[in-house]
Amino acid sequence: MNQAQDKANESLDPLERQVVDVFVDGVRVLGLPRSIGEIYGLLFISREPLSLDDLVIRLHISKGSASQGLRLLKSLGAVREAAQNGHSERRTYYEPAIELKRLVGGFIREQIRPHLKSGSIKIDRIAKSASQLENPEQRQFLSERIERLNQWMNSGSKVLPILQKLLGQ
Amino acid sequence: MNQAQDKANESLDPLERQVVDVFVDGVRVLGLPRSIGEIYGLLFISREPLSLDDLVIRLHISKGSASQGLRLLKSLGAVREAAQNGHSERRTYYEPAIELKRLVGGFIREQIRPHLKSGSIKIDRIAKSASQLENPEQRQFLSERIERLNQWMNSGSKVLPILQKLLGQ
DNA sequence: AGGATTGTTCAATTGAAAATGAACGGATTC
């Protein structure tokens, strides 16, 4: 690779920047930090797998950010390590998973389900306290509302697999 | 209402606090600020509609927060003004919408669709730029990836109404 | 009219979450 190319690749060209920004916006909706969007976005438009150092250089982010970002993206199943092309190469390269099914599945598994679960536990505790209230009308009212919360949780749990299935083509 | 009750209502009792916290967690998953969760949560477990001042006093938040929070919740259709009980009362009172269908619908309409729309616009612009690239292989690759993005968008648009319908009982 | 009450707006502040970067560990090569 010649010097001109090195120089060019030290930063994103305008087109790459635009695509990356789309992902930055996208992940913010999901409540994920911008670095996640930048990393995934750059992988998404790169023809070759990229190393951690590539990300650091081209996105101007720290090694720490890149490392943590890749860790999260791996846990989501949104990036995978690229198969090493034969000869001994220490550095690991990453490529994006681009099947929507996989991305949605990972997000649901890692970000949604844990919250649903911890929410259920908290609600159970609350239901227990509520059932011991003295005032019968207050107890009645709270029980109804807690029941409503449980309905929401159930609806959510039921819909998630359907959602995954629908997005699976 | 006597002084003892006034005092008691100046803050949340432990049970109320627990419920409110569930909502605080809940809205954070959705990328909304904690005050939104607090306000909706308190309305959710209150037997009577509450005024802006009630929220300020009981949640220890500023009038500004309460006002802006209520505005967002109203735009989401998650909160509505309670019918005035007869005699002239200037203050407006709020009660929560507790039908999951309505809540999900509002969230999709206000928070999801706008992002999908602005995303589509950006992607169209990018597609235009990409189609003018010199290098044919680069152009080809980018076009494929952009096509993939469009597929995602379409899947999302198609799934949203289904989601609403599924949650509509 | 003037004063009291209710709610909104927005510039300034705060705080929680993200990003940094130095230190570290492990693996590889010479």
Place this chain on the structure above:
DNA sequence: GAATCCGTTCATTTTCAATTGAACAATCCT
């Protein structure tokens, strides 16, 4: 075993969105 390379960790710093609160309507009451 020393030097180098690659990646992780985590205490500190930075950033940016949420919150505050004072000024400002708007409306009501007498």
